[in-house]
Amino acid sequence: MAVEQSDYEEVPGVILTDRNAISDFLKTTKAQDVLNWGRKNSLWFMVNAMGCCGVELLSTGMAHYDTDRFGIIPRNSPRHADVLIISGYVTKKYLPALKKIWDQMPSPKWVIAFGDCAISGGPFYESYSTRQNVDEIFPVDVFVPGCPPRCEALIQAFFELQKKIEAKQDRGTEY
Amino acid sequence: MDEKVGPSEMIVHLGPQHPMMPGPFRLNAKLRGETVVDSEVEMGWIHKGIEKILENKTYLQGITIVDRICYLAALTNEEAYVGCVEKLAGIEVPPRAQYIRVIMEELSRIQSHLLGMGEYASFVGFVSMFMYTIRDREDVMTLMDSVTGARVTHSFLRFGGVKDDLPEGFKDDVKRVFASLRKAVDSYEELYSSDEIYKSRTVGIGVLTAEVAKDIGVSGPPLRATGVAFDIRRDEPYLVYPDLDFKVCVQKAGDVYARVQVRLDEMRESMYIIEQCLDQIPDGPLFPEGTAYGRRTPVMRVPAGEVFHRVEDPRGEMGFYMISDGSDKPYRVKIRGPVYPTLQGLPPLIKGVKVADIVAIAGSMDTCTSEVDR
């Protein structure tokens, strides 16, 4: 319905519905993009400090680096989390617990392998009690090398993850 | 712990993934109503076999591995390890290097206490404190970063010296950071002592008496909070600590509040030590002159022998026992971490307390599971 030249007064910064803004937005934007946009901007991560890298994980989530501004918030419960960060060595004893954490997280969910230990075993690659090749067990999305990687590297990893989510064309069926 | 549960009893598993401390650990607590009747700690979730790895690495390679024993006190771990080798091989560390080591180790103590204290505050529901301490910790980390080039795992010490000299302008940076840190520590103390909710959760909770603490083998701040002035820096001095003026901070009460207070006082004391060091530090070489030791450590064989060397970690007494058989790899290295007995003493300490206090008590010990597991 065409709206006549309005008798409304112009209010700066406010989109009036009769200007078709929202419907235009919905017409021109794919549902996929809306989904992806929502997902990529609320990447809550699970705080499970498992090794030296865990300290950097703690600092990243806190005041100085302040990842909250990107919608990246540390959570203590796996039920609230979207991203599992494997931050250190996975031992044979801890692996079942880590799998349980992964299973408890609601989809859609992602994994970041943070630090050399999670990628290749790091300095403990020949140890008798650590489990190597974690990427065969968890579907790792982003690898962050370093021992430990800096906090900035983790933020970069989240950006890479966001790009990955943005490019997703699954029509909301996957996960 | 007896696995059988009586009527109106149940077993609650806390962990292994639990925000209570950095690193996974599990506490199985048997409860009757809200009261803990029995409990047991399960360890080993991040056991990585460091002692075995060290036996198979050369002495120099070992430095990077010992960094990762406890990631909040990497420099003191290195000091204990390097000290062992220096004692065995009879290497004399030149004074300038000793001063630099003391400066770095005290900085590391400050950052560890800041993290431990802040994290502890968040366990009792004081999350904004964690934000403050982490913010101030970043400044200290930047200082350490400017010297060692790393934030967590430094690999900074070498046999006979240190890797690098202090950068230019370090003294001014320290002055600037410490001015604000002093204010911050004062304000933490004020916040802690004026917050009624915090006080009611900590004063008189988890009281450890001196006899029990000695029996358990506790060291570091939890022990000093019970009134025992036991500090390796003073009782078995290493490096240049005898030339420095510092006091051992003690508290009488032995409860959770006292432990946090000891950490606050220790941070002030560490700042004082660092300032003295920066005033006294002599010029000179970083490595003993006329020897092969230098930034590039030679392929070295250490004379056969056995040595036990201990240093004061932010958490207590850290000791290494090293057996050398004369080859280029240590025959056996035993790591004695300070938290090992502390964590072991948790079950008797939380017997009879309410569930909500478990976190307050366990957190106040500032335990680092990685070091217990190794």
Added chain:
Amino acid sequence: MDANTMIDSLSTQFPDAIYDTKVESKIRIIAKVKPEIVTDVCKYLKENLSFGHLCCEFGVDYPGRNEIEVVYIIGSYDHSVVLTLKAILPRDNPEIESVVPVFWNANWYERETYELFGVKYLNHPDLKPLVLPEDMLGEWPLRKDYKGFPNKAAKNLV
């Protein structure tokens, strides 16, 4: 009391059980002890010489001599002398009396030595693995002839 008088007092008290004593420096002394009587020695140390702080306890494997050494490092809260006490056990069947009745915190050290070296502690209150998963018991990973060390499973190494 200094290191020399301490070691003298110890060897006069247990003339048959203490041997190979050595004073390394003012704050380090070493002695060897017969495994049967280690608990009594520890009790004497704790009560009469104020060695009340067990720093650590661990095993050392010597396959060449077919021996396992159990080493106790005992310090004190009152003086700064540290005593290294060694008990030598046969490698095929290492068994020793537990010192938990004397030093409460020996509990975990002994559990760890048990699972890593296979040293059996008699009269230990609760001898079970501490840090390893249950199914690794019996491999004794810290012995020198352990087969599983370097673990070759890692694939992503450069």
